[in-house]
Amino acid sequence: MNLSSKQPGSSLGKHLRGIYLVSLIFLVATLLAIQVIREYRAINQSILTSGQLIINTLRASVVDPVVKTLSYDRLDTILGNVYKKNKSIQCIRVYEVPDHLASAVGTPVSGKDNSQEIMEMLLQTDKDKLVQQKEGKYIFWSLLKIDNEIIGLFRMAISPEQYKKRLYRSVLLFLGFALLLATISSWLFTEYLKRRIIEPLSATSEIMGHFQHTNLDQYLTAIDTIRDKLPNNEIGNIATSYRNVVLMVQQRRRELERIVTAIEQTSESIVTTDSKGNIQFVNPAFEVHSGYSAAEVQGQNPRILKSDQQEDSFFRELWATISSGKKWNGTFINKKKDGTLILEESSISPIISQDGQITNYVAVNRDITKEANLEQQLNQAQRLESIGRLAGGVAHDFNNILTVINGHTQLALLKMKPEDPLREDVQVIQDAGAKAARLVQQLLAFSRKQITRQEILHLGDEIQATKKMLDRLLGEDINIILLLDNNIWPVMADRAQFEQILINLAVNSRDAMPDGGKLTIEAFNLNLSKQNNMYHQQIAIGDYVMLRVSDTGEGMSPEIQKLMFEPFFTTKDVGKGTGLGMSTVYGIVKQNNGWIDVASEPGKGTTLSLYFPRCFEKSAPPLQSSEATQNLDQLDQGIATILLVEDDKEVRKLFIRLLSNLGYTVLEAIDGEDALRVSSQFHDTIHLLLTDVVMPKMHGSEVAKILKQKRPEMKVLFMSGYTEDTITRHGVLKDGINFLQKPVAPETMATAIHDILSGNNPRA
Ligand SMILES: Nc1ncnc2c1ncn2[C@@H]1O[C@H](COP(=O)(O)OP(=O)(O)OP(=O)(O)O)[C@@H](O)[C@H]1O
Ligand SMILES: [Mg+2]
Structure with missing residues (x-):
């Protein structure tokens, strides 16, 4: 300048x-x-x-x-x-x-x-x-x-x-002299005026007149440049004072900018209204929360966000509070522009002028929809977890009882002649026992206590393989569509359990489509990253194989969706559903470190998305099933000594009968300590230790470990009602372990013992 x-x-x-x-x-x-x-x-x-x-x-x-x-x-x-x-x-x-x-x-x-x-x-x-x-x-x-x-x-x-x-001459001379003096002095005065007053004042007023609000830093530098040239008098003081004012403006503006930035960047939506409640200002977060642009809501009443989920009395109470000059805190169930609901924790404060009038209202709202959903998910998971523990405990005791019932029934049947008049009745008992055993298995599956035989599965192949069975199961009115991606990653799962999942889901969809419909089964790879895993905080990010089963059935209300995984929850008529299908699916998926998403609306069908973690292992050792394949009669009688450790008296008695019938010499122990005592008193060879896993005082695995030190050639066979980490790792059997799932059928036990003693079992 x-x-x-x-x-x-x-x-x-x-x-x-x-x-x-x-x-x-x-x-x-x-x-x-x-x-x-x-x-x-x-x-x-x-x-x-x-x-x-x-x-x-x-x-x-x-x-x-x-x-x-x-x-x-x-x-x-x-x-x-x-x-x-x-x-x-x-x-x-x-x-x-x-x-x-x-x-x-x-x-x-x-x-x-x-x-x-x-x-x-x-x-x-x-x-x-x-x-x-x-x-x-x-x-x-x-x-x-x-x-x-x-x-x-x-x-x-x-x-x-x-x-x-x-006199005239003298006057003329005076006037001439005065004129000369006036000219010189007026020139000097003008110069002085120009340099010391006019120009500094002009420069000061010029800089003041060109307030550069866009770049105050630059403006302050310009003021400084001018001020340095000004004399150190009142004019210089004016410039200095003005500079201080600008500096103050700059500071205030910075403060304001910080506040504005905070308002614009915050994830909480901020709305200000006039005293009648008409919207004057909304921040960007409001636009994100509500889906409305600022221009759309300007001058509108916030009731455009109102859903029909809250009573009129709720809003009346809110208005009464804030219009009396008090702050209101509460939660809104608002409706976004696209119609979806949003849960907002809100705080509304009136702004009161100096004369005590309410001039504005300001509302700060936090979107808690996600938290609420996550909390609901967590609550559901926790509830299922505790129900699972209860079910697991019940199933354990039940298994022992069923082992006795089923075992004795089977023994009785073996001894009965085909024409025995009681045979039919005992057969009914055996069938009911088998049904009860399946139920217990389902409960165990739900409580993630079912022992699995994990192997590398290609879900696409598995789905293809069950397609025929599903066709039969669902009937002609339901059209099954398979959408299976190529190159689906392998997963580690139990084949039978996976089949069980497919069947349970398909049967539910069938029941939801009594007049027929469409069942779509999809399988594809999915990478959950931090970005797209916003709503799945329960599962880790990473690669998953997604199994998605959708139907065009009657769908479910949110209340049913909340309860559907609970064991024995069913909406079906008595005798039609036990309410264990979805809980089994849930347990299996969770046991595989997966996750289930439900999307369903009454009348619009249901989609269940199951996430299975990708398996990076190349191959798993082929596991041999210990399923009984031969009849008890066909088994050669064992000439061997077996140490049986079982804390349940009835079960122990049954096994002693069974093993004695098979010709084995049976040493009996009621718990771990007893087993050590029996072993120390018996000086001959013990060929096999047949032990329960979960026992008081000493675990089956501990008994085996101690005895193995003294009798290294002795074989071990564990029996258990549910998973125990002494012999399994998170429900999966450790390598080299022989195991029988309770309730153990006599045939199964005979085959297993025979296999182990004859060295047929590669795990022995
Ligand atoms: N695809 C679906 N469509 C509509 N409702 C479903 C669907 N899947 C499950 N449900 C609801 O969830 C409830 C629980 O399902 P679940 O499979 O656990 O038990 P169930 O089918 O009633 O009995 P079960 O499977 O033991 O025979 C069902 O009764 C039903 O109300
Ligand atoms: Mg079902």
Whole structure:
């Protein structure tokens, strides 16, 4: 910015210069007047003095003291000489007596000759001189005396013209000098004014007049540049004060910017309304929360977000609170522009002016939909977890009971003749026992206590393989569509369990589509990253294989969806559903570290999405099933000694009978400690340790470990009702372990023992 580039101060400059000039003129005029008066007085004095002098000289020379008369002979000459010499003398007259002129030179002064009057006046006043002013002329009267004897009267008129010319010259000279002085001083004054006042003021007002609100830093630098050039006076102070004001504006603006940034960046939606509740401002988070743009809601009432989920009384209470000047906190179930519901934790405060009036309201809302969903998910998972523990415990005891019932039933049947009249009744008991055992298995599956045989599965192949069975199961009215991606990643799962999942899901869909419909089974790879895993905080990010089963059935209400995984929850008629299908699916998927999503709406069908973690292992060792494949009769009788450790008395009794029937020598122990004692007292070979896993005092695995040290050649076979981490790793059998799932059917046990003792079992 150039100090002299602008003119805002020029009017002030003109003004100041005007004042200066008027003052100057006034000064000059005053000085001039004083000068004129002084000159005038000086002229007056000078005329009187020189007139007196001339008269005195003449008085002496025009009188002849000897004869005591006028010097008549020289009179004219003397007067002529004086007159010639002195240009200001207009005329000189000498009277012998009044009215009798003796000599005269020059132009007489007009008017009557009043020498008689003057003479008398002089005599009366006893004076001999008198000066009169007449028509601007000075008239000197003087008595001519010798020894007090009046011999004549002298009169001389002096015109001040010569003197006035001198006065004019002096005035002109003064004026010329004053003009020169005024010009120089006014130039100096103007320069001073320009440099010290006008230009600094112009520069200051120029910078003030161009407030650069967009870039205050740059503006402050410009002010500094100008201020540095300003004098250190009031003008400099103005600039400094102005700079401080701008600095303050800058600080306030920064504070404001911080607040605005916070408002714009916060994830909480902020809405301000006027006192009637009409929206004035919304922040970007509001647009995200509600789906409405700021322009769309401007001037609208926030009730556009109202869903029909909350009573009118709720809103009445809210309005009553805030309109009475109090803060309101609560939770809204709002409706977004697209119709979806959003749960918002809200705090609304009235803004009250100094005179106590409510001018605005400001609402700060936090979207808690996700938290609420996650909390619901977590609650459901926790509830299922505790139900699972309960079910697992019940199933364990049940297994032992069923082992006894089923075992004895099977033993009885073996001993019965085909024509035995009781055979049919016992058969019914056996079937019911088998059904109960399946139920227990389902409960175990739900409580993730089912022992699995994990292997690498390709879900696409598995689905293809079950398609036929599903077709049969669902009937002709339901159209099964398979959408299976190529190259689906392998997963590690139990084949039978996976089949169980497919069947349970398909049967549920069938039941939901009594008039037929479409069942779509999809399988594809899915990578859950941090971004797309927002809603699955229960499962880790990573690669999954997704099994998605969708139907066009009746769908489920949110309430049913909440309960559907709970064991024994069913909406089906008595006898039609046990309510264990989905809980089994849930347990299996969770046991495989997977997850289930449900999407369903009444009347619109259901989609269940099951996530199975991708398996990175190349291959798993082929596992041999310990399923009974042979009949008990066909098994050769064992000649071996078996140490049976079982805490349940009835089960123990059953197994002793069974093993004795098979020809084995059975050593019996009621728990781990007892087993160690029996072993120490028995000095022959013990071929096999057949032990329960979960027992009081000592675990089956511990018994086996201790005995194995003493009897390294002894084989071990575990039996258990559910998974135990002493022999399994998270429900999967550890390698090299022989295991029988309770309830153990006699045939199964006979086959397993035979296999182990004859070295057929690769795991033995
Ligand atoms: N695809 C589906 N469509 C509609 N409702 C379903 C669907 N799947 C499950 N449900 C609901 O969930 C409930 C529980 O299902 P679940 O499979 O656990 O038990 P169930 O089918 O009733 O009995 P079960 O499977 O033991 O014979 C069902 O009764 C039904 O109300
Ligand atoms: Mg079912």
